[in-house]
Amino acid sequence: MTIPIELKSNRSVEYNIYIDKLPKLKFNRKVAIITNPTISKLHLNTLLKNIVADMVYVVTIPDGEEYKNLDTVETILDELFKNKLDRKSLVVAFGGGVVGDISGFCASIYQRGVDFIQIPTTLLAQVDSSVGGKTGVNNRFGKNLIGSFYQPKAVYIDIDFSRDFTKERV
Numbered sequence: 001m002t003i004p005i006e007l008k009s010n011r012s013v014e015y016n017i018y019i020d021k022l023p024k025l026k027f028n029r030k031v032a033i034i035t036n037p038t039i040s041k042l043h044l045n046t047l048l049k050n051i052v053a054d055m056v057y058v059v060t061i062p063d064g065e066e067y068k069n070l071d072t073v074e075t076i077l078d079e080l081f082k083n084k085l086d087r088k089s090l091v092v093a094f095g096g097g098v099v100g101d102i103s104g105f106c107a108s109i110y111q112r113g114v115d116f117i118q119i120p121t122t123l124l125a126q127v128d129s130s131v132g133g134k135t136g137v138n139n140r141f142g143k144n145l146i147g148s149f150y151q152p153k154a155v156y157i158d159i160d161f162s163r164d165f166t167k168e169r170v
């Protein structure tokens with residue numbers, strides 16, 4: 001006997017990329033912003049002024065590629081559980097490619113998947129890593145070997161977040 005299983009995706013994978021000044025964002029649900037201390041010091045206040053939600057939590061992870069690993073995933077998930085984020089909650093990735101990749105991965109596995117948006121703050125993240133839905137972390141066998149394809153619900157690119165950073169690097 002063969003039983004065909006026909007599945008229609010129950011999750012839309014279409015989304016918009018907004019390239020503009022960050023608009024006011026309003027969510028009727030809990031929001032967890034994932035960021036690191038470097039970005040937080042520079043830009044978190046601006047982001048917080050622009051977000052209205054039922055509750056807003058900030059999860060701060062250490063800065064650096066060496067923290068893009070499963071230990072940090074565990075730390076993030078613990079924070080989401082401690083703050084009782086439910087399946088309707090939203091994860092906001094606020095940072096460069098490291099924060100974006102790990103936040104997207106956590107969103108893809110937390111309670112089997114919650115929505116997430118990307119607000120990238122480096123040039124690389126704005127032109128590359130925040131779009132396309134590749135999420136993941138490194139392990140001792142190599143880079144980005146653990147992960148998922150998981151599309152954001154939206155990407156908000158405000159070049160003011162990356163302007164000074166880009167100038168410094170040129």
Ligand SMILES: NC(=O)c1ccc[n+]([C@@H]2O[C@H](COP(=O)([O-])OP(=O)(O)OC[C@H]3O[C@@H](n4cnc5c(N)ncnc54)[C@H](O)[C@@H]3O)[C@@H](O)[C@H]2O)c1
Binds near residue numbers: 042
């Ligand atoms: N998912 C994808 O499709 C994809 C594509 C390319 C790269 N990546 C991943 O992206 C990561 C690299 O991303 P990255 O180059 O953004 O590095 P990064 O996230 O480590 O950021 C670089 C540094 O800049 C700091 N920073 C971020 N925004 C800043 C700002 N506005 N002002 C000042 N400092 C700021 C960060 O804290 C960090 O110290 C790698 O892990 C790579 O694997 C993923």
